[in-house]
C-alpha cells in the first residue's frame with residue numbers, strides 16, 4: 619500500500635499521457651492517488667473513472683484567491699462535496715509569491731475553513747512564509763473540529779509543532795530529497811499517526827527525477843528518503859502513511875494490503 623496524498627493529475631500538464639502516467643503509478647506500487655481539484659469538475663470527473671484508486675478534493679489555491687468569489691465558489695465547493703470530494707483544498711496562504719493580495723488570500727482561506735467546519739471534511743493547506751496567520755487560522759478552525767494537513771511542508775519546527783499539537787497532519791514532498799533540504803528535524807518530529815506523503819505532481823520531482831515533470835510514480839523515491847531519516851523501511855513507511863491517508867481522507871478502502 620502506498621498513497622499519494624496530493625497530486626494535480628487533472629492538470630493540463632497530464633493531458634498528453636494521463637492514463638499512461640497513472641498506469642506507471644500502479645506499476646510503481648501505488649494503491650491510491652488523491653487528485654487535488656479546483657472549483658472545476660476536472661478532478662471529480664477523473665476520479666470517477668477509477669473510484670477505487672482515485673479520489674478528489676475541491677478548493678481554491680491561494681494563488682487564485684484574487685478570483686475568489688465567496689458566494690459562487692462556496693456553492694461550487696459544496697456541490698463538489700455532494701459529488702464525493704474527500705477534502706477541502708488546497709487552500710491557504712502564500713506570502714512568498716503573493717500572487718493574490720493577502721487580504722483576499724485570508725478571505726478565501728477563511729471561507730474554505732468554514733466549509734470544512736460545516737461539512738466535517740478535512741482541509742488541505744498550502745502555506746508559505748505565512749506562519750503567524752496560518753497558525754492563527756488553523757488553531758481557530760481546529761477549535762471548531764477541523765482537521766487539516768500542511769501539505770508539501772517546508773515550514774519551521776515551530777509551525778510543525780503547532781500543527782502536531784492540534785492533531786493536524788504534515789505531508790512531505792520531493793523537496794525532502796533535494797540537496798538544499800534542511801528540515802530533517804521536522805521529518806523526525808512528526809508522530810507516526812500524523813505523517814502523510816505526496817508528490818505534488820506535476821511540480822517538485824524528487825531526486826533522481828529532478829527537473830522533469832513530476833508524477834505519482836516517483837513517490838517511492840521520496841518515501842525512501844523519509845524512511846532513511848526516520849530510521850524505518852520504505853515498506854513500513856509506505857504502509858503507515860497509506861493507513862494515515864485512509865484515516866485522514868476517510869477513504870473507503872481496506873487498511874491493510876492483506
Ligand SMILES: [Zn+2]
Pocket residue numbers: 624626654708818
Ligand atoms: Zn498542490
